[in-house]
Amino acid sequence: MLTVITVTLLLVMVLALIRAFKGPSVFDRVLAANVFGTKTVLLIAVMGFLFGRPEFLDIAMIYALINFISVIGILRYFEFTHGGKAEDET
Amino acid sequence: MDLFISILSGVCMALGGILLISGAVGVLRFSDFYNRLHAAGVTDTLAASLILFGLMLLSEHSGILLKLILILLFVLLTSPTASHALAKAAWKAGLKPDTSNDKPGQ
Numbered sequence A: 001m002l003t004v005i006t007v008t009l010l011l012v013m014v015l016a017l018i019r020a021f022k023g024p025s026v027f028d029r030v031l032a033a034n035v036f037g038t039k040t041v042l043l044i045a046v047m048g049f050l051f052g053r054p055e056f057l058d059i060a061m062i063y064a065l066i067n068f069i070s071v072i073g074i075l076r077y078f079e080f081t082h083g084g085k086a087e088d089e090t
Numbered sequence B: 001m002d003l004f005i006s007i008l009s010g011v012c013m014a015l016g017g018i019l020l021i022s023g024a025v026g027v028l029r030f031s032d033f034y035n036r037l038h039a040a041g042v043t044d045t046l047a048a049s050l051i052l053f054g055l056m057l058l059s060e061h062s063g064i065l066l067k068l069i070l071i072l073l074f075v076l077l078t079s080p081t082a083s084h085a086l087a088k089a090a091w092k093a094g095l096k097p098d099t100s101n102d103k104p105g106q
Helices: A002-022 A026-050 A056-081 A084-089 B002-029 B033-058 B062-092
Strands: none
Touching: A002 A026, A002 B002, A002 B033, A026 A056, A026 B002, A026 B033, A026 B062, A056 B062, B002 B033, B033 B062
16 A cells, blocks of 8 residues: 555656646746645655655654745745746746 | 554555545646645645555554654644745735636626
């Protein structure tokens, strides 16, 4: 079951990457990064159980925090500079 | 009893996997940014908590259980906040949702 979940998580991360490349506006890419980060947390936790290494859960915990802070940091930057103009980038 | 727990964790993780796939397809195929944000936020939080609950059932040592509970707490607290910040930033930046197929007068 753990391997099935690992494969599903990797598939979901690929889909998030596709959205990151395709995303018209900047915020789609930030959304894809957020989804990717949350799935990484789950992947590390599941891999910890898969390889029987409970220390992975600490890494997953830290990664959950860093992912949140990075998304908030990126948004603070993009909040005012990248207005509706993002549409005409494509 | 042990068999029941492993079956329950398998079912939880299977449900989490299905929700993960639906969330990812939703993020990929929805037309508008705010639809994608909704799809990502909803299934992302529920699928993560289902999978983490499935892992909790598998964990024997109480230390592992505590770490998993902390991870679940962090994800449940940070994911909605990040989605809210994302929507606020997008709205303030002027990204308008496309109301093309809204029915008038509703």
